[in-house]
Amino acid sequence: MTDAPAALTVDSLACARGGIPLLEGVSFALNAGEALVLRGPNGCGKTTLLRTLAGLQPPLAGRISAPPESIAYAAHADGLKPTLTATETLQFWARLHGQGGVTPALERMNLAVLAQRQGQHLSAGQKRRLGLARLLVTGRPIWVLDEPTVSLDSASVALFAGVVREHLARGGLAVIATHVDLGLPEARSLEIARFRATTRAAADDFLEAFL
């Protein structure tokens, strides 16, 4: 974890998917230790927003300010390899992020007994837990999570809430899109549907040029 407390500021962000503007005017600021839960109906643009935050696609307009290389992203897909064991998977990500041992992360996500199991032999929820354990070995302060509790049973959801809470207590941040209750009452909540792009302005001038 970086020493300086991280912060994430999003300023009148607009983002598009497939050339169609979805959201505009999204603004919020998160400080160390805070979590934000994104809510909104299916297809309103949560995934798109999170991918933009993670730097995987450029924003249409607006600014995202966060310390460089501070964001850890976890998506619908977990990025697990069917033939690598849980330990190998985590070790790979840990080394890539210059971090050390993976045993604490395995234990924290209740995966110790599955440590030697290959990805293809995990159940849906076990895969998900392993995907989340990856966050712990990135050592990054800002977690950007897309529906992290999908397929998790209630015990695992509570476990995950505890992990997020610890992360916040250590000065981390989290932005989480979800449809279900995460058991994080202290988190702020943001209704994404509010920011639905309506004005033409959101379409960048490139599109304008054709009109």
Place this chain on the structure above:
Amino acid sequence: MTDAPAALTVDSLACARGGIPLLEGVSFALNAGEALVLRGPNGCGKTTLLRTLAGLQPPLAGRISAPPESIAYAAHADGLKPTLTATETLQFWARLHGQGGVTPALERMNLAVLAQRQGQHLSAGQKRRLGLARLLVTGRPIWVLDEPTVSLDSASVALFAGVVREHLARGGLAVIATHVDLGLPEARSLEIARFRATTRAAADDFLEAFL
């Protein structure tokens, strides 16, 4: 839908995954109009049980009795093609099952506006809705569903509950594995963890032969 009321009887079923017995002694009976919700922690074997019911893997022991070709299965993966539109996808499955038009199914799952959208351009929840719409065009009485409401927002969960209820009212059956509340209070519930395979007997005699 078939005319004779269907029924599903499972009698001391045992099933295995990767050669390892997971469940044994699973018994239940469902009559027309009934739904059963399977519950249990991650990795307890819900998916394995449902695949066995759907006939995708042979049971270790026990019997499943259901009318032939009466089961419609919906899994973690939706089987959508990135380049086919919603309408084309449904039409394909409808034709394969010898059924007619797909518009009612599209409308019922609130997909009418997305009818011409390709699979790759749908959000996670929209994909899921389309996957569920497929059930309506199979015309089969027994629905075997694996975590059907993953990624759905609350409005869509309610929509889905309504669809299941109609299906039951028409004499259908449903077996649903889930970790979350489906809004189907009338459904019976079965805790799968109870059936965890423990006795040696569950290992078939082949394993014994090697010991």
Place this chain on the structure above:
Amino acid sequence: MASIWRYANPRKFMETSGWLLPGVSILAALCIATGVIWGFFFTGEDYRQGSTVKIVFLHVPAALMAINAWLMMLVASLIWLIRRHHVSALAAKAAAPVGVTMTLIALITGAVWGQPMWGTWWAWDPRLTSFLILFLFYLGYIALWQAIEDPDTAADLTSVLCLVGSVFALLSRYAVNFWNQGLHQGASLSVVDEGAPMDIAYRLPLYFAMAGFALLFIALLLAGTRTEIRARRMQALLTRERMG
């Protein structure tokens, strides 16, 4: 009458093969030693082929066993598909590496022989070509076994491959014959040069070498199957442990 299927029980098989294996191994070693030493040192030189002819004592038995190993795999695969006896599936699995080694020995000794005989290491003669194709079938079969994790699935799929492969191997044999009528020796044991029957002085040691290779194959097959059964036993123990 005790059914032969009794031996398809792994435990019974382990017992029986346990005392069979040393005997067969010793016998194989004796036969091969007799055949090869006799053949190499106590036969005269062929007037046309010189001393290179002596490689026949390795080449022919290896070539024979290469084909027989595949036939044995075919039978074992059928038994597995029909009666689902695990030992037969494991025996088929164990036979493949032996078969592929025999094929390789036949190819290499043939090549070493071909250099003085035909002036080239390799020629696209039908017999050689069909052996090369057999080699490919073996490779594919082994690769498929290795690629699949679940042992029963692997047994099923490799058995299907073995059945289909056998048909196509046979077809290939005819196809290759059609494609080229080559330089290689005729198909019978009895010819070294055209028409003349092989000298008894060659034939006897050759029979010894052939019997030795057959016994060697059986010994390797038994040993390999025992290893496979032990591996499965380990797996079963691990499973039981995991079930608690």
Place this chain on the structure above:
Amino acid sequence: MTALLIRDLRLAMRAGGGFGLGLAFYLILAVLVPLGVGPEGDTLALIAPGILWVGALLSCLLSLDRLFALDYEDGSLDLLATAPIPLEGVVTMKALAHWITTGLPLTLVAPVLGVLLNLPAAGFGWLVASLLLGTPALSVIGTFGAALTLGLRRGGLLLSLLVLPLYVPTLVFGAQAVVRGAAGLGTATPLLLLAGITAGAAALLPFASAAAIRINLR
């Protein structure tokens, strides 16, 4: 069942020209070989029948890899296996779709490549005839290989390893028919044998393929 065929053809078209690409590969191969071998017309004429057949075979092979893999990964195959058509039918339709998108266009374009490779004039008719008779077998055999390697990551190369030896008889009779045709000799025997292989493979292999799929889904 035709619904499946239509869907597969449509998917092939949508994915950026399923038709065009098999062809393009064939064309490129026919260009690369002279680049590698050298431009002498006589050498090329000598090897043209063989290269054209090997090329057709490799083009088929290259597109086999994803025949079932996509359906397997996205769960469609599970759903197809529970649908009211036999898996044997599914497999046959897949092979047919593969032939229509690969074997058939290859056959039609082969004469053009024959010109590039300096194929003797007498050989053109036999080239088309032999490909027309032989490519269905390539598709059916390939479907079997794809069914076997279903669910193996990077199954592509394993698939080649399994399928190529099975292609040998087809290749030999196909190429022989063209060689003999080009030399003005009789081609009845190889063509008959080719037709026999195709008929036999189409009649029997679907059962093996369906069995392999059932085993793999388990």
Place this chain on the structure above:
Amino acid sequence: MTALLIRDLRLAMRAGGGFGLGLAFYLILAVLVPLGVGPEGDTLALIAPGILWVGALLSCLLSLDRLFALDYEDGSLDLLATAPIPLEGVVTMKALAHWITTGLPLTLVAPVLGVLLNLPAAGFGWLVASLLLGTPALSVIGTFGAALTLGLRRGGLLLSLLVLPLYVPTLVFGAQAVVRGAAGLGTATPLLLLAGITAGAAALLPFASAAAIRINLR
């Protein structure tokens, strides 16, 4: 960064012998060509250098297809793109892993296939030398093609179509080196050009590949 290399090599091994299969394909090709072309030693000797180079190229090509595709489909590539190593590094490591699992073994086994194809004795050394110099370029160029076709279903054939023309210079110089070597002529020029292509491709193409991936992820 080595973590990535190790992971990729490990994945290649686990997936049922990533090493063995590239080889197997090469071997099979060397068997099929004589079956198509005919058994005459002289003809084979004539075309051996070209066929061996075309075969190496096709073997490389066949395994390219899934270079990024698997990482893309399961979401790993998204995660790699947000990891603290530059995408250029990711791409270079992928190319290196590909070469170690494909190009290197091909080079080592090529002489054996030279025997099968009746390559003149003088050509063997040059065959190995040219492959050693040339195959890294095949891997780097192939990585670029794989990056471009990332995310396209059935990208495999499109990939071939894009990559094969890029392979032409490597093929021509590589095959020429062997042809001249086998004929006892000087091979310095083609080998130097080959080395130049490899060096240039390895130095510049990773930037293009990384850019292509960034665009495809968007």
